[in-house]
Amino acid sequence: MKLGVNIDHIATLRQVRGTTYPDTLEAAKICAKAGAVSITVHLREDRRHIQDSDVYRLSRECPLPINLEMANAEEIVKIALDVKPAEVCLVPEKRQELTTEGGLDVAGNFQALEKTVKQLQDNGSDVSLFIEPDEKIIEASAKTGARVIELHTGSFCNATDPQKAEALLKKLITGAEQAHSLGLQVNAGHGINLNNLPGILTVPHLDTLNIGHSIIARAVFCGLEAAVREMIFSMKK
Numbered sequence: 425m426k427l428g429v430n431i432d433h434i435a436t437l438r439q440v441r442g443t444t445y446p447d448t449l450e451a452a453k454i455c456a457k458a459g460a461v462s463i464t465v466h467l468r469e470d471r472r473h474i475q476d477s478d479v480y481r482l483s484r485e486c487p488l489p490i491n492l493e494m495a496n497a498e499e500i501v502k503i504a505l506d507v508k509p510a511e512v513c514l515v516p517e518k519r520q521e522l523t524t525e526g527g528l529d530v531a532g533n534f535q536a537l538e539k540t541v542k543q544l545q546d547n548g549s550d551v552s553l554f555i556e557p558d559e560k561i562i563e564a565s566a567k568t569g570a571r572v573i574e575l576h577t578g579s580f581c582n583a584t585d586p587q588k589a590e591a592l593l594k595k596l597i598t599g600a601e602q603a604h605s606l607g608l609q610v611n612a613g614h615g616i617n618l619n620n621l622p623g624i625l626t627v628p629h630l631d632t633l634n635i636g637h638s639i640i641a642r643a644v645f646c647g648l649e650a651a652v653r654e655m656i657f658s659m660k661k
């Protein structure tokens with residue numbers, strides 16, 4: 425299982441003060457040195473953290489493949505077509521949310537998603553759909569032609585009631601099995617930290633975990649390289 429690091433909150437620290445630091449490229453290089461396999465950046469429509477210039481500069485100079493997380497919005501799709509990141513992760517996006525809430529409604533937006541998936545994959549980017557572990561949604565995701573899904577782990581990761589957490593983990597396990605049997609690569613992400621990681625590690629067929637907030641938070645105390653190494657070490661246990 426591999427680790428992709430989401431560096432949005434490196435940019436958050438920069439944007440809250442309008443400074444030039446901390447530098448997203450420097451962060452990406454440290455993640456690479458520590459053993460991460462990819463760098464995720466979410467170019468939000470409101471540009472609250474990652475800016476267009478981050479995406480272009482990272483795509484030119486980052487030593488790791490870029491996973492561009494984004495809404496299926498015309499303006500952002502144009503940028504993705506121009507940048508040609510190794511992977512694009514399509515997510516639902518609401519202006520007021522703190523972070524991505526819930527997965528894509530793939531059935532409800534099937535035609536628009538199918539069109540974007542084709543456009544981006546024909547352009548050389550693998551497309552991943554960020555979805556809840558729901559049978560119908562997984563089925564619809566495979567039908568869009570996307571090669572990858574990212575299972576939304578947020579509900580499990582944030583659950584405080586152990587019985588609820590167990591039920592949510594079962595859904596992730598069943599979802600991963602179904603997606604794998606449909607030939608999809610299975611990634612997972614959202615809310616993963618060192619405490620809930622052991623549960624996540626029981627989910628089969630996981631290729632890459634995309635983790636951001638908990639690593640950047642940990643980096644405040646021990647440095648980014650150590651925080652990434654610590655997560656990779658814990659993933660291998």
Ligand code: PXP
Nearest residue numbers: 524554613614615634635636637
């Ligand atoms: N994957 C997706 C699709 C996300 O939207 C996010 C949050 O931006 C993450 C992974 C990383 O989540 P976290 O920052 O909670 O680790």
